[in-house]
Amino acid sequence: MAIAVSQAGPVAAPKRHSQFYLGWKRFSKNYFAVAGLVWVAIFFIVGIIGPWIAPYSYKDADFLAMHTGPSWKHLFGTDTVGYDVFSQILFSIRYALEIALGATCVSFVIGVILGLWAGLAGGIADVIIMRGVDFMFALPSFFFALILVVLLGKGLGPMMLAIGVPGWAGYARLIRSLVLSMRNGEMVEAARALGASQSHIAFKYMFPNVVGSMVVSLAFGIPYDLTAQAGLSIVGMGLNPPMPSFGNMLAAAGENILGFPWLLYFPAGIFAITLLSFLFVADGLQEAFSPKGGM
Template identity: 75%
Template sequence: MAGTAAATSSDVAVRKKNRNRSPFYQGWKRFKKHRLAVVGLAWVVLFFIAGIIGPWVAPYDYRIGDFLAINQGPSWTHIFGTDNVGHDMFSQILYSIRSALIVAVGATLVSFVIGVVLGLWAGLRGGLADAIIMRGVDFMMTLPGFLFALILVVLLGRGYWSLILAIGIPGWAGYARLVRSLVLGMRNGEMVEAARALGASQAHIARRYMLPNVTGSMAVSLAFGIPGDLAQIAGLSIFGMGLQPPIPSFGNMLAQAGDNILGFPWLLYFPAGIFAITLLAFLFVADGLQEAFNPKGGH
């Protein structure tokens, strides 16, 4: 019995030691030291929760306005006030969070998937494939991303999928360049050369050796990419090319508030404040991830 207990205790100690050596565990320890990143992560989690449950907890339907409560200031009935057609601003913001997350996360994933696939392909294959992909990267990097997205919205329309593609397609170049540079640094490593000698396919090498080693850098890029796409969504809405009303969005609310800021400032303060805090929170998280996964790399 004593021997069994000692063996069990030894196994637990080994598992704990292995966990402590895990790069993700070490990264989490470094991340927790970045207080603003932890605060930002808490806000981002709250933002996602609000986006998921918002339609079920919103006190009013975003499509229905109360014409007897037009442009009312914050009160117990409408804690963020109402707009010029009697929409409850708190409910509008909850629905706007959901819309923003659908488009921003969807667009970021489109950019990410295209960029990672092309970056891996360019880095592993080299030669003509690398040259063609990198010329495409150079071309996309010279184009104003917002203008390109604006043109695509005009061509595709103003629905969810249209905006996801319009914002996501122009954004792949940065991910592709980063992944390619990381792959080039690992392509001639001992483990990769050994896998090639054993006849491993390029897909196996990419899945087994490349992707796990670029996870940290990709997490940082995603954390920076989502707030960038959030800002683009708001910009498109301000130009009248965002989600089609009556679907609420932060850009639509900010555009409307600009015409009424002197008489009804709450129309600007609440959506602009929440939107600005959210962008900062994502940037704090990205900064914390960068320090966690690349502690010596800095900015």
Template identity: 75%
Template sequence: MASSAVIKKSDAVVKKRTFHRSPFYQGWKRFKNHKLAVIGMVWVVLFLIAGIIGPYVAPYDYRSGDFLAINQGPSWQHIFGTDNVGHDMFSQILYSVRSALIIAFGATVVSFVIGIILGLWAGLRGGIADMIIMRAVDFMMTLPGFLFALILVILLGRGYTSLILAIGIPGWAGYARLIRSLVLGMRDGEMVEAARALGASQAHIARRYMLPNVIGSMGVALAFGIPGDLTQIAGLSIFGMGLQPPIPSFGNMIAQASDNILGFPWLLYFPAGIFALTLLAFLFVADGLQEAFSPKGGN
């Protein structure tokens, strides 16, 4: 019994030491030393929580307006004021957070899935497949992403699914190029060559050897991609091609408030300020992840 307890304790110590030496743990230690990244992470978490529970805790429904409280400044009843039809701005922002998260994360997933599939295929197969995919990447990179998204919205409509596809489809090229470059650096490694010699399929090699080694770099790319998608969502709304009113969105509120900024500045300051802070928070997190998982990062 005593020897069994000693063995279990020894195994626990070994596991703890192994975890502390793992790339994830070392990366997390470096990330925690990046103060702005930690502050950004706190804001991002609060933003995510607001997007999940916001519509359930919003004091007013986004469709209901109080015509007796039009263009009122911040007060105890409406802490962010009201707009020109009596909508509570705080409630509008909570609903806008959910809309932004649904579209931004959906578009990022679409871009990432297309990019990772084509990037892995190009890097592993090489030859004609690599040439065709990389020419497609070059073509997509030369197109203005926002203009392409605007055209797709005109063709597909202004719903959630349409906006996710319109923003996500043009964004795959950057992910594909990054993944291909990472795969090329590992394609001729000893582990991959040994797996090929044992008859492993390309799918098995990609899943077993390639994907685990590109997760860190792809996490950084995703963290940089989300604020870009958020900016495109707002840009489409400002051009009148975002979500159909009365569904709230940051772009719609900013566009509508810009005409009344002198008389009712809170209509612009609150949504624009929260949106700008969110973009900065995601960028700080991405920068922290880049430093944490960079091969040149400190210990």
């Protein structure tokens, strides 16, 4: 073991920790972020196993138990058609995660490619890509998604593309700014001197150094995509019934809030807690990966 000699005698050299360990130590001090992470983990687990633990299929309607309040048979009650609300929520979590994660991946891939290209190439490519970013920010992304759903149709795949395609601009702008700060660094200059191509420099040297910032950005992007999916469903451009979604359930609950309040309380409560949990996690990650984050 390496030692350091001082007047008090041999002293063990301080142990060096990885950036992941230091980041997790800062993250774990944020109790809201940890609580949010626990809920997000539960949300993901339920999204995976939900269809297998649901007491009823989302297609099974009990016409003799319409408008039934919470009971042992129907934990969260039934809706106006006789669908079990608890089962509907379990399936909604599954579809919400599929769409949100798919849309986030689409946004991320497009944004990373264009952001790296703009930052490394510069010149006319940078100008064109950044004007595209300005255009995407000027156009409300929700309305862009609405247009794409009209063109592509309803369903899981079209909704992933409709929500994901307008979301690339934020990732591209962030990646470009990070690349510009590293473009003339010693490591990149050495790679250029050895004849490395732009694509090799981008994915070998640039991308690994921006992963931390991108993880934070992704954590903020997922709740936005969840909200966008619910918004599309509320305006009637989401999944086709009887496939359930939080947006469809909230839209139907709004028409029956006075007589059957459980139709709103349960899906709205779970959806709100989920969004807050993702935001708490994102805030914790931002603090953990921040160079100014305290120990």
